[in-house]
Amino acid sequence: MKNYYTLVGALTLIISVTTNKLAAQQASTHINTKPKLVVGIVVDQMRYDYLPRFWSKYGQGGFKRMVSEGFIAKNNHFNYVPTKTAAGHTSVYTGSTPKTHGIIGNDWYDKTEKRMVYCTEDATVNSVGTTSDAGKMSPRRMLSSTMTDQLKLATVSKGKVIGVSLKDRASILPAGSAADGAYWFEGGHDGNWITSTYYVQQLPEWVQKFNDSDAAEKYKKTWNTLYDIKTYTESLPDDNKFEGAFRGEKAPVFPHELKKLWKDNGEFSLLKSVPYGNSLTVDFAEAAVNGENLGKDDITDFLAVSFSSTDYVGHQFGVSAKETEDTYLRLDNDLARLFSFLDEKVGKGNYTVFLTADHAAVEVPSYLESLEIPGGYENGKDFYNKVNTFLKDTFGSDKLIENISNDQIFLNHEELKDLKLSSAEVETAIANEIVSYKNIAEAYTGTAMRNQQFTKGLAAKLQMGYNFKRSGDVLFALEPGYITSSGRTGTTHGSGYIYDTHTPLLFFGKGIKHGETAQLTQIPDIAATICTLLGISFPSGEAGQPITQALEN
Incomplete structure (x- = not known):
């Protein structure tokens, strides 16, 4: 009998120790989920309804993968005015609004300097990778920390943070004040990716190698529809009066012969205004992952990627153009390519992604007028x-x-x-x-x-x-429906109306639960959610709440 009680006691002790150990492990997992890499994606000017509108044409590896494997917030909105690019990117990453982070537009009138100032201009730094002033930029006008800054603080700068975008502001502001690097596409005659001395004194070897490879040159080609244009039934007829043409074009219709339009439209800068700019962004983002060894150890890194060509296309052609539809179908392919690359390089289940937009857009007001809809x-x-x-x-x-x-x-x-x-x-x-x-x-x-x-x-x-x-x-x-403009083609944004505020919000990857919500979520909630996932402090101006339905456990 004595041996029986001894055995029971031993078993009880083993079970207790094992249970406590498992509980501790689970608690550790719940408190601090550590993906090797977080990829933040902002799609410039993406309306939420571009998801359902083009859903039947999307492939399985891009938007549909994010929805099928991850979490979608269907009622996600900006909670402030103005809905502009710089303010949007900053709000996503600071978890606050212009009231706190201070980026009140792409540019604004400075009451002290008595002039218009640009959101990232900085005369105290110099360009790197170009002889022009296009690199004299920094995040110094931003008044709040970002979730990327908080990652740097939480890892005592061991976690790397890199920002990538065709636009300087869309790379610099998300990367934050403590970033290891932010890179943007200058366009023009050379078509190089550049940065500023705020980050480095010379381009890293991998960036120089990318520029030397003439990676942008392969996109100097005709832009035609990805699929048969007759299947683009979600859009207006190709030739209509609500769209703007490129310089040198007689009409804003497919195909767009980039080689013929090259000189009159800024040479490599033309790539920003076609979906190939998004493809080039993925090329460079992949080079950044390889060049900076992102996601290679157990300390979380962060890659902030913004796709800007969607904004250029929207401004020129509008919400219901076949060019806009084609741009999103091609972006879907680019996302699938990026996710497949991350599966291979970082490992499926080792990284976390969120995708949103910096603002949406209004239907072309002249098109609204033609239908007698207010605008x-x-x-x-x-x-x-x-x-x-x-x-x-x-x-x-x-x-x-x-x-x-x-x-x-x-x-x-x-x-x-x-x-x-x-x-x-x-x-x-x-x-x-x-x-x-x-x-x-x-x-x-x-x-x-x-x-x-x-x-x-x-x-x-x-x-x-x-x-x-x-x-x-x-x-x-x-x-509602009105904009300040001297032209009658293309669209814009900036208001507090639903057509400018309703944007997609998708999460997938490590630590994300499969599901959806139609409850109201707001842009500041994104930073709170990611910081909760990582177990790090919220940004200094944080005003959002974690979207707990999206998080495992």
Whole structure:
């Protein structure tokens, strides 16, 4: 009997130790999921409805793989205005909005410098890989840390972070302030990938080797549809008045002969405006994985990739063009190629991917007009003249406006002082005046943005995009479907309406649960979700919540 109790005790001890060990292992897995590599993908100007619209034509290895193996958030939105490229990329990676991170547009009027400034311009650094000023860029105008910065902090800089995009801002801002490198495509005569001395003093050997290989040269070819154009039934007829043609083309129709258009359209810069620019981005991203040995050890690395050709194509051809449809079908193939490469180089199940967009886009307003759907155009020059005339008649000065940009009015505060006028008084007068103008939906003063709390509607979105030091004195929003433009072809973005805010959000890979949600998710939630997955601190300005349904356990 004694031996029996001894045996039972021993077995109980073994079971207890084993159970505790398994529990500890599980707890460790739940608390800190460590993929070897995180790949953040931002598709410039991708509307959510491009997923269901072209679904039947997508292959199995791109968007469909992300949905079938991962998690899709079907009701994902930007929660601020303006929905612009730089602000969008920064919001995705900081988990905040322009109110906090300070990137209030691609460019904006600087009230201190009294000039328009570009989001990543930096005169204190020099170009690397080019003799032009195209490399004089850095993330120094960004006021919050990014999830990529937090990864650097969590790994005491052992985890590598690399940003890749055709656009400088789409590479620099996601990579963050502590990145190992950010690279963008200069285009022009040479067609090289470049960077700045903020990161390195000379191009790494792998980048120089990529440039020397003339990798972009192979895309100097005809752009025709990937499949029979007759099957592109989700789009308008190829020849229509709502699309813009390339310089040298008589009509915006397939095929687009790039060799014939080369000189008149910026040579290698032309690749940015066709889907081959996305293919080139994948080529370079793969070179970055190899050249930087990303995902080769147990310390998580981060590759931030932005596909920009989708934005160029959308601006020129619009939402419902066959060129736009073809661009997304080709992007789907490029994604499949990238994922297959990662399977081989990093290992299937060893990496995590998220995919979203920096904004969506409105249907071409002239197309909306043709269907008698509300939409149209606002002339910026006429708007300025009308407001200026009002101020002169009301306050006796035509010098009270210093700048109008990004749907914001900046007042001349020196002129206000000379006339002994309060800013609040003039702001209120302007807001009350312009809200009566045709095509203006709403207008708010900077004073209200600072002192009131808006909880819903456009006012709340404007407030989330309002930065105390950088934003204007009066903010306004056009009516739905309206844009400020002198042309009537192609599309744009920037508003707080659903057509600009509704973007895809997909996760797949290590630590991601298969599923979907139609509940509201917002752009700041992405950084919170990835940081929770990695078990690292959230960015300094984080305002989102983790999407727990997407995470295993």
